[in-house]
Amino acid sequence: MRAALYLSAGNVVVDDVPDASLSQPTDAVVRVLRSCVCGSDLWSYRGVINRAERSRLGHEFxxxxEEVGDEVRTLHPGDLVVAPFKWSDNTCPACVDGIQSSCANGGTFGAPGTDGGQGEAVRVPQADGTLVAVPGGVSGVDESLYAALLSTSDVMATGLHGAVMAGVTEGSAVAVIGDGAVGLCAVLGAKAVLGADRIFLMSRHADRAAIGKAFGATDVIAERGDEGIAAVRERTGGLGVRHVVEAVGTPESWAMAVGMAREGGAIGAVGMPHTMPELPLFQPLIHHLSLNLGVAPVRRYLPDLISRIVEGTLDPGPVFDTTLPLEDVAQGYAAMASRESIKVMLK
Ligand SMILES: [Zn+2]
Incomplete structure (x- = not known):
């Protein structure tokens, strides 16, 4: 079969690899309909982190x-499914606590020795605890929903998790730092899933801001740093916002998050950079801020998000602004690395 391979910084190709196949009785093999390129795939592409030559790429699909192992109970060949970017058994103590991204038997697609999402098929470990079947199946779900469904594999669930960790509820005012796919999905999650009322999106890119507004942002703020903080405070009677989603992960974005949170506010952080900021804790301490950080337990959110998409009440599909065939994956990486594209979907 064909799959994307990492060769070196700036050099990604599609080549022949061994067919995906069952190795454990709890595995399934999934024929990929859609996958995509993630912001985190760009770390190695830009040469910021090392990656083994000819390693597989992609974790969203x-x-x-196509096939299930002898111990798989809930899935059957032919089921239309979404995979979270990490697999999980959904039964261990961490999974029962709703943090499937810390599963004792979990792992990440595209890690060494595993199949990546950017390929024709994927071996999925712990299939029962990982994959979520889409109600209606292949015959009942229109292909036009595939982009939205694919987004739940990572960015939609990750953005929503940021808003959940920030404590967003009905009527909340929330600021979202980051106008990448995750930040935009945090806006949508805060609005359409959690019922936020006022949403500040920090963005200086017209195309991204337009999607943010369509997703529910009420205020787009182009200023950054202290000016960005001042702009949010000005619009909140000087108080700042009670809920902040941090979807970048740099020292600068963290400083903004802390600076614009009101006394007793909460920051939900899902921004995952290659270098974590050293966070001075004095400011959060004196301002009574709750800091909630975590790699999104996508599996926890999947059934609900998939239902909303199939019912037509949630559409994160517009975060994909480019669609390419798998064979053109190199073009997709280049478009995302140059920020020409927000998020690239592969067919
Ligand atoms: Zn688990």
Whole structure:
């Protein structure tokens, strides 16, 4: 089969690899219908972190179950499924606590020795605890929903998790730092899933801001740093916002998050950079801020997000502004690395 391979910084190709196949009785093999390129895939592409030559790429995908192992109970060949970017058994103590991204038997697609999402098929470990079947199946779900469904594999669930960790509820005012796919999905999650009333999106890119507004942002703020903080405070009677989603992860974005949170506010942080900021804790301490950080437990959110998409009440599909065939994956990486594209979907 064909799959994307990392060769070196700036050099990604599609080549022949061994077919995905069952290795454990709890595995499934999924034929990929859609996958995509993630901001985190760009770290190695830019040469910021090392990656093994010819390692597989991609951790977000949706597709059709092709084959299941003897111990798989809930899935059947032919099921239309979405995979979270990490697999999980959904039964260990961490999973039961709703943090499937810390599963004792979990792992990440595209890690050494695993199949990546950017390929024709993927071996999915712990299939019962990982994959979520889409109600209606292949015949009942229009292909036009595939982009939205694919987004739940990572960015939609990650953005929503940021808003959940920031404590967003009905009527909340929230600021979202980051206008990448995750930040935009945090806006949508805060609005359409959690019922936020006022949403400040920090963005200086017209195309991204337009999607943010369509997703529910009420105020787009182009200023950064102290000016960005001042702009949010000005619009909140000097108080700042009670809920902040940090979807970048740099020292600068963290400083903004802390600076614009009101006394007793909460920051939900899902921004995952290659270098974590050293966070001075004095400011959060004296301002009574709650800091909630975590790699999104996508599996926890998947059933609800998928239902909303199929019912037509949630559409994160517009975060994909470019669609390419798998064979053109190199072009997709280049478009995202140059910020020409927000998020690239592969068919
Ligand atoms: Zn688990």
């Amino acid at each position: 949706m597709g059709i179950v």
